[in-house]
Amino acid sequence: MTNTTRTNRWKSLDFGPPAPDDADPSQSVLLEYTGDGAIAVITLNRPAADNAISTEMGTRLTEILETIAVRRAVRVAILTGAGTRAFSVGSDLRQRKSMTKEQWLRQRQDFDRTLYTLRQLRKPIFAAVNGIAYGGGCEIAQSADFIIASQNAVFGQPETMIGLAAGGGSPALLPRVLPPGTALQMLMTGDPITAQEAYRLGMVNQVLPSGDLLPAAHRIAEKIASNSPTAVQAVKRAVRLGQGQPIEQAIAIMMEAHWRSAVHPDRVEGIGAFNDDREPHFADPDY
Numbered sequence: 355m356t357n358t359t360r361t362n363r364w365k366s367l368d369f370g371p372p373a374p375d376d377a378d379p380s381q382s383v384l385l386e387y388t389g390d391g392a393i394a395v396i397t398l399n400r401p402a403a404d405n406a407i408s409t410e411m412g413t414r415l416t417e418i419l420e421t422i423a424v425r426r427a428v429r430v431a432i433l434t435g436a437g438t439r440a441f442s443v444g445s446d447l448r449q450r451k452s453m454t455k456e457q458w459l460r461q462r463q464d465f466d467r468t469l470y471t472l473r474q475l476r477k478p479i480f481a482a483v484n485g486i487a488y489g490g491g492c493e494i495a496q497s498a499d500f501i502i503a504s505q506n507a508v509f510g511q512p513e514t515m516i517g518l519a520a521g522g523g524s525p526a527l528l529p530r531v532l533p534p535g536t537a538l539q540m541l542m543t544g545d546p547i548t549a550q551e552a553y554r555l556g557m558v559n560q561v562l563p564s565g566d567l568l569p570a571a572h573r574i575a576e577k578i579a580s581n582s583p584t585a586v587q588a589v590k591r592a593v594r595l596g597q598g599q600p601i602e603q604a605i606a607i608m609m610e611a612h613w614r615s616a617v618h619p620d621r622v623e624g625i626g627a628f629n630d631d632r633e634p635h636f637a638d639p640d641y
Contacts, residue, residue: 384411386436387418392579393572394422394431398491401437406446407490409461416468423475426638429579429586431479432571433498435491438564441481441507444489444522462521465490469522472497476587478578482571483507484564488546493522496531499590502560502574503549504567509557510546530597531557582620582636588612 386397396418398405407415422428435441445465453461472479472494481495483503488510495501495509511528513520520541528537532555540547552558562570578586588611596604615621620636627634 384408385414385418389418389422389425389428389431392427392429393575394425394428396431396433397436398434398442399436401435401439403443403446403448404440404486405435405437405442405491406448407442407444407465407494408446409464411446412461412465412468416464416471419468419471419475422477422479423471428477429583429638430575431475431477432482432568432575433479433494434482434568434571435484438484438504438506440486440491441483442488442491442494443486444491444493465522469493469497473523476590477583478586478590480571480574482567483509483549483558484567488512489520490522493520493524493527496527497523501552501558502562502567502571503552503558504564505549505561506564507549507552507558507561508546509540509549509552510544511541512544512546514542515544531555580633582615582618582624582634583639584618584620584636585615585624587639588615 384399386395386399388395396415398407398411398415400406400408400411422431445461479498481498481501483495483501485504485506486508487495488508489512492509492511511520511524519525524537525541528540532540536547536555539545547555547557549558549561553561560570592604592608592611596607599607620634623636624634
C-alpha cells in the first residue's frame with residue numbers, strides 16, 4: 355500500500371481538521387460532570403478536538419469515576435461526548451507528537467488506570483455514543499456496561515493503521531460483543547462499522563436520532579435509579595464475574611449475589627411496596 359493510499363484511508367475516517375492550539379476549554383471543563391442526584395452525567399468536553407483524550411482529560415476522568423464510586427446518592431452514570439460530531443476519537447495524537455518515550459509510557463499507564471477504574475465501577479454506567487467513537491474512545495464505550503448510540507455514530511479501532519496494537523481493552527472486549535471474526539476484521543483493518551451494523555450485531559442496544567439520544571439515556575438511567583441500588587449492583591457483579599466462566603461457576607457467583615440481596619432491607623421494602631401497591635423507597639447504599 356502506498357503512503358498516499360494509506361493517507362487517504364486515514365482521512366476517510368473523518369477525524370476532521372487539526373484543532374488549533376487554543377481549542378481546549380480551560381482544564382476544569384475538559385470533562386463536564388453533574389452528579390448531585392441519583393443520575394450522574396459525564397461529558398467528554400473537547401468538541402473542537404473531537405473529544406480526543408489528553409493526559410489531563412484522562413486524569414480528570416479517573417477522578418470523577420472514583421468520586422462516583424463513593425458518592426452514595428449516585429445510582430447510575432451516563433458517559434457521553436460534547437457536540438454531535440464525536441463521542442471521542444481516542445488518545446490525542448497531536449499531544450503525543452511532542453512527548454518523549456518516557457512521557458508516552460507514563461501517559462499509557464495513566465490511561466490504563468482510567469479504563470480499569472471504569473471497568474471496575476460497581477455502579478451501573480453506560481455510554482451514549484454520539485458520532486465518532488474511534489480507538490480509545492471506542493474502548494471507553496466498550497468498557498461501560500452497555501451502549502446506546504445516535505444514528506450517525508461509528509465505531510472503529512484504527513490503531514494498526516499507525517503501527518499500534520489496540521491496548522485499551524478492545525482485543526478482549528470486542529469478541530465478547532461481536533462475532534470474533536468481525537472483531538478481528540475491525541482490529542486488523544482499522545475499518546469502522548456504523549451504528550446500524552453495531553446494533554444488528556448486538557454491540558449497541560439502541561440507535562436513535564441525535565436529538566433523542568440524551569433524553570433516551572436519561573429515561574434508561576431513571577429506570578435503573580428507581581430500582582434497588584444494592585440489587586442492581588449485585589446483578590452487575592454477577593454478570594461481570596460470571597462471564598466466560600463454566601456454567602456452574604457462573605451460577606455460584608449469581609447465587610452469592612442473590613443471597614446478599616435476599617437478606618438486604620431493600621428486599622423487604624420492595625416486596626412490601628408491591629403488596630401495598632405503592633412505589634418502593636430504596637435507601638442509598640451505606641459504604
